[in-house]
Amino acid sequence: MGVIRRTGSFVLKVNPILCDGFGHCHELAPELVDIDEWGYPIIKKDPTPFGNVRALQSARYAVRGCPRQALSIERVGDQP
Amino acid sequence: MTALTTPYLWYSTRATGIVALLLLTLVVFLGTFVANRIGGTIVGRFEINELHRSLSIVAVIFLALHIVTTVIDSYVATGWLSTVVPFASPYKTTQVAIGTIAFDLILAVxxxxxxxxxxxxxxxxxIHWFSWIAYITALVHAAMIGTDTKGTTGLAFVAFSAGAIVVAGLWRFFGRPTRAGGRTALSPLARAARPAAPSAKSANSPFPRDQRPTSKGRPRR
Incomplete structure (x- = not known):
C-alpha cells in the first residue's frame, strides 16, 4: 500500500528466438549473465532477491540494453 | 509569418544542416558498429550502442533546428506544412520535398x-532499415539545395558523406558476423578463469547443442 515491497526474487529470462548473441547483457549484468563460447547468454538460474538493488539495476540495464529486446525480468516464488 | 529576415536564420539553417548530416553519418557508422559486433575489448559493445542512441538524439535536435530555422526564415517561403508533407513548399518544391521525405523517414525511425x-x-x-534510405535522401537533399555544397569544400563534404555511407553499407552487408559475436573481453567474468567443466556449462545453456550456430558460416535468418 504505497510502499515499495522489496520482497521476493527475480531471474532474468531470455527469449532464445529473439537472442542474436550481441553480448550486451553480459557486459551490463556480468553478475547475472555469463556468455558461452558462441556469445549466447547463460543466465544465472538461482533467483536474486529484489532487495539486491545493484543486481536489480544491472538487470534493468541489461533488459534496456538488449538490441533484440530478448530479455525480461521475471518474478519467481513469493506467490501469496 | 512575421518578417524574420535576419541573415542569421539562414546561416543557422546552413550550419545546422551540415552538422546534422555529419552527426547522421556518425550515427549510421555507430549503428553499423553495433550490428557488426564491434567492441568488447577497449570499449564495451553496450557503450557503442548507448553512444549510437545518444548521438541520434543530438542529430535529431540539430535536424529540428535546421527545419525550424528554415521555416521561420521568411526570406524563402516554405511553410510549416512542408516540414512533413512533401511537395508542399512553394520554394524549390522538389529539393525541399526530398529533405521532407528524409525527415519523415528519420521521424519513423x-x-x-x-x-x-x-x-x-x-x-x-x-523500420530501422529506413535509416539507410533516409541518409541517402538527406544527402541528395544536401547536394541539391545546399548553399555550402557548391564550392570545392562543400563538394568534398558531399563526396566524403557519400563515400562514408557506401563504406558503411558494404561493411554492414559483407562484414556481418556470424550470429553470435563471441565472448567479449570487457567484463570481470571474462577476465576470470573459465570453469573447466564444458559439459556442465552447456547443460546450463538455454540453447540445445544442435540449435547452436557454428563459429563459422553465415547467420541463419
Whole structure:
C-alpha cells in the first residue's frame, strides 16, 4: 500500500528466438549473465532477491540494453 | 509569418544542416558498429550502442533546428506544412520535398525506437532499415539545395558523406558476423578463469547443442 515491497526474487529470462548473441547483457549484468563460447547468454538460474538493488539495476540495464529486446525480468516464488 | 529576415536564420539553417548530416553519418557508422559486433575489448559493445542512441538524439535536435530555422526564415517561403508533407513548399518544391521525405523517414525511425519496448522487435528492425534510405535522401537533399555544397569544400563534404555511407553499407552487408559475436573481453567474468567443466556449462545453456550456430558460416535468418 504505497510502499515499495522489496520482497521476493527475480531471474532474468531470455527469449532464445529473439537472442542474436550481441553480448550486451553480459557486459551490463556480468553478475547475472555469463556468455558461452558462441556469445549466447547463460543466465544465472538461482533467483536474486529484489532487495539486491545493484543486481536489480544491472538487470534493468541489461533488459534496456538488449538490441533484440530478448530479455525480461521475471518474478519467481513469493506467490501469496 | 512575421518578417524574420535576419541573415542569421539562414546561416543557422546552413550550419545546422551540415552538422546534422555529419552527426547522421556518425550515427549510421555507430549503428553499423553495433550490428557488426564491434567492441568488447577497449570499449564495451553496450557503450557503442548507448553512444549510437545518444548521438541520434543530438542529430535529431540539430535536424529540428535546421527545419525550424528554415521555416521561420521568411526570406524563402516554405511553410510549416512542408516540414512533413512533401511537395508542399512553394520554394524549390522538389529539393525541399526530398529533405521532407528524409525527415519523415528519420521521424519513423526515431518514433519506432522510442517505442522499442512496446512494439515487436521485428517491426522495429524493419523500420530501422529506413535509416539507410533516409541518409541517402538527406544527402541528395544536401547536394541539391545546399548553399555550402557548391564550392570545392562543400563538394568534398558531399563526396566524403557519400563515400562514408557506401563504406558503411558494404561493411554492414559483407562484414556481418556470424550470429553470435563471441565472448567479449570487457567484463570481470571474462577476465576470470573459465570453469573447466564444458559439459556442465552447456547443460546450463538455454540453447540445445544442435540449435547452436557454428563459429563459422553465415547467420541463419
Amino acid at each position: 526515431w518514433i519506432s525506437s522510442l517505442l522499442k519496448v512496446r512494439i515487436k522487435n521485428a517491426t522495429w528492425r524493419f
